[in-house]
Amino acid sequence: xxxxxxxxxxxxxxxxxxxxxxxxxxxxxxxxxxxxxxxxxxxxxxxxxxxxxxxxxxxxxxxxxxxxxxxxxxxxxxxxxxxxxxx
Numbered sequence: 001x002x003x004x005x006x007x008x009x010x011x012x013x014x015x016x017x018x019x020x021x022x023x024x025x026x027x028x029x030x031x032x033x034x035x036x037x038x039x040x041x042x043x044x045x046x047x048x049x050x051x052x053x054x055x056x057x058x059x060x061x062x063x064x065x066x067x068x069x070x071x072x073x074x075x076x077x078x079x080x081x082x083x084x085x086x087x
Contacts, residue, residue: 003039
């Protein structure tokens with residue numbers, strides 16, 4: 001599955017202007033392909049076994065679930081965490 005051109009252009013624009021994160025494609029096609037592969041893995045996680053069972057328990061339909069992909073710069077840190085909220 002290839003990234004739609006509209007998505008690629010929008011993502012590149014936002015990464016370069018707003019977040020100032022380097023565009024993976026500037027490092028070559030292989031780097032962009034690697035990034036795109038990881039984005040697809042996050043998107044596909046909507047349908048993994050754990051998500052399926054959790055949704056079934058919560059009585060949620062597939063259409064009720066939206067996936068977001070957070071793209072951020074990796075920095076060296078002493079501590080790191082992720083917080084998930086209901087909202």
